[in-house]
Amino acid sequence: MKIAFVGKGGSGKTTLSSLFIRHLAANEAHVIAVDADINQHLGAALGLDDAESAALPAMGAHLPLIKDYLRGANPRIASAETMIKTTPPGEGSRLLRVREDNPIFDACARTVRLDDGDIRLMATGPFTESDLGVACYHSKVGAVELCLNHLVDGPDEYVVVDMTAGSDSFASGMFTRFDMTFLVAEPTRKGVSVYRQYKEYARDFGVALKVVGNKVQGPDDLDFLRAEVGDDLLIGIGHSDWVRSMEKGRPSRFELLEADNRMALQTLQDTAEDSYELRDWERYTRQMVHFHLKNAESWGNEKTGADLAAQVDPAFVLDERHAGAGVAAPA
Numbered sequence: 001m002k003i004a005f006v007g008k009g010g011s012g013k014t015t016l017s018s019l020f021i022r023h024l025a026a027n028e029a030h031v032i033a034v035d036a037d038i039n040q041h042l043g044a045a046l047g048l049d050d051a052e053s054a055a056l057p058a059m060g061a062h063l064p065l066i067k068d069y070l071r072g073a074n075p076r077i078a079s080a081e082t083m084i085k086t087t088p089p090g091e092g093s094r095l096l097r098v099r100e101d102n103p104i105f106d107a108c109a110r111t112v113r114l115d116d117g118d119i120r121l122m123a124t125g126p127f128t129e130s131d132l133g134v135a136c137y138h139s140k141v142g143a144v145e146l147c148l149n150h151l152v153d154g155p156d157e158y159v160v161v162d163m164t165a166g167s168d169s170f171a172s173g174m175f176t177r178f179d180m181t182f183l184v185a186e187p188t189r190k191g192v193s194v195y196r197q198y199k200e201y202a203r204d205f206g207v208a209l210k211v212v213g214n215k216v217q218g219p220d221d222l223d224f225l226r227a228e229v230g231d232d233l234l235i236g237i238g239h240s241d242w243v244r245s246m247e248k249g250r251p252s253r254f255e256l257l258e259a260d261n262r263m264a265l266q267t268l269q270d271t272a273e274d275s276y277e278l279r280d281w282e283r284y285t286r287q288m289v290h291f292h293l294k295n296a297e298s299w300g301n302e303k304t305g306a307d308l309a310a311q312v313d314p315a316f317v318l319d320e321r322h323a324g325a326g327v328a329a330p331a
Contacts, residue, residue, distance in 0.1 A: 001276050002148060002159045002177060007184035008194045009039075009165040012214040015243060016184050017162040018045035022254045023265040024158050026116035030098050032109065034161040035123040036144050036174075042162045043121060046112050047251065058125020059108045059143035066143055069103050070094050070150045072327055076313055082306045085142030086173055086292035088285070089150045090313025093328045096150050098157035104147065115254040141174065148177040149288055152322050155276050173291025175202060176284075180275040181209045182268060185229070187221035187236075192228040199232070205287060208275045210234040212268070234271060235264050281319035288318070 005017035014037065021033050035042035035056075043053035059066070067080040067087075072094035077083060089095060096102065109120040124141050144161065153159060161178070175181070175198075183198055185191040195211055202209060213225045213236035222236045242257045289312050292300075296308035322328055 001153060001155065001157065001179045001272050002151070002161070003272055004161050004163050004175070004178040004181045005184060006163045006181060006194070006198065007165065007214075008190065011165075011184045011186055011191060011194075013165070013184040014041045014045050014162050015247075016182070016212060016214060016237070017160055018042060019243070019257070019261070020182075020265055020268055021046065021119060021160050022114055022116070023262070023269065024160070025114045025119050026254060027269065028117065030157045031119040032098055032159045033112075033119055033121045034144055034159065035121070036141050036161050037164050039165075040123055040125070043112075043123065045246070046114065046119075046121065047246075048112065056110055056121065056123045057108050059122055059147075060125045060141075062104070062107045063143050063146075065107055066104055066146060070096075070146060074311075074313075074328075076311050078306060082304045082308065082311070083146070084292075084295060084300045084304065084308065085145045086149070086288070086295045086300075087146065087308070087311055088288045088292050088313070088316075089318055089328050090311070090316045091328055093150060095152050095318075095322055095328055096147060098151075098153050098159065108143075145174045145177065148174065149318075152318065152320060154320065155273065158272075173287065173294075176205045176207060176287045176291070179208065179279055180272045181207055182234075183209060183211050183232075184214050185211050185225065186215050187213055187217075187224045192225070195229055195232070206280075206283065208278070210271055212237065212264075215239075235267050237261060237264050282317055285317045285319075 005013045007013040021031055024031050033042060043056055064080065067083040070093060071077050071080050071083060072092050074090050074092040076090050096104065105120065109122045111118050112121045124144055151159065183195050185195055198209060209232060211229045211233045213222060213233060216222060216236035216238050225233050240258055240261055242252060245251050292312065293309055300308045
C-alpha cells in the first residue's frame, strides 16, 4: 500500500508519519519510508542522529541511475534522458517491489533499525543554497514520483511518504499515487485550510483522503474539526509524553507509547488496509498517463526534444500480475 502524510508546516505530519512507520514495523509489515518534504526531518523522527541523517543518499542525485534502471528494455523510450518524472511504465520497463533488492534501493535506500524491526528509508535530498534560482524542488521529488509509477506493491507491503508541506504536492500528479492520504490538521482555522485545498484539488481524481486531528486537547477540538471536515475526520490524537521525549532525542521503547495513541495508529492501519480493497489499477494507470501527457505538452517535449506521448503503451496496465517479475511483460 502507498500511504501519504500531508498537512501544513508545523502540523505534526512528520512526527505522525514516523509513529505510523514504527507501528507498522512493530506489526511486522514490510516498509519503505520516503522523506519527500523540502525540510528533511523524517530520519531524525525515526531516531537517526544529525550525522546519520546528513549521510542519507539523495534520490535526486541518483536520477540518471533511476531512469536508466526503470527504462529497462522498453522500446517506446528512446533513452533515459527522455524520461521525465511522469514517464509511465510499459512492456519491457523494469518494475520495483518493496521486498526486493535492486540498484535503486542499493543506491538510495538505507536500513534503519527500529525497536521492533527494520525499515528502508529513502530521501529526496534537501533543497540547498546552490539550488536557489536554478532548480525547482519538484524536480527533486520527481525521483519519488518516477519510482511510485513503477512500483507494484501488495497488501502487506507499505510505502509511506512524508510529503512536502501545504498544497505544493499538487504541482505534479504525485498526489494521485496513493491508496490513502492522511491529512494531519490541528484544530484551528489555519489547520484545516490545507484540507480544503486538498479536497478541492483531489475531487476529480478519486483520492482517498482522511483527516487526522493532531494536538487535540479535548471534545471541543474534536467538535471543531468535525464541523470543518465532516466525515473525513478519522481520529484525533492528543498530547504524548513519549513523543515529547523523542523530540528531545531521548525516546523510550516504542512499546511504551501511550495506549490511546497506539490504538489511533491501529485505526490508521485498518483504514489503509480497507482502502487497498478499493484499489483500481486501471484508474491508477490512466491517471499516470493523464499527468504524463499533460506534462509532455506543457514542458516535457520542449525540454527533451522528443514526443513524450509516444512513451505511453496503450495496452499496458500496471497491476499485481507483474508482482513476481522485475521486467514488465505484455498485459
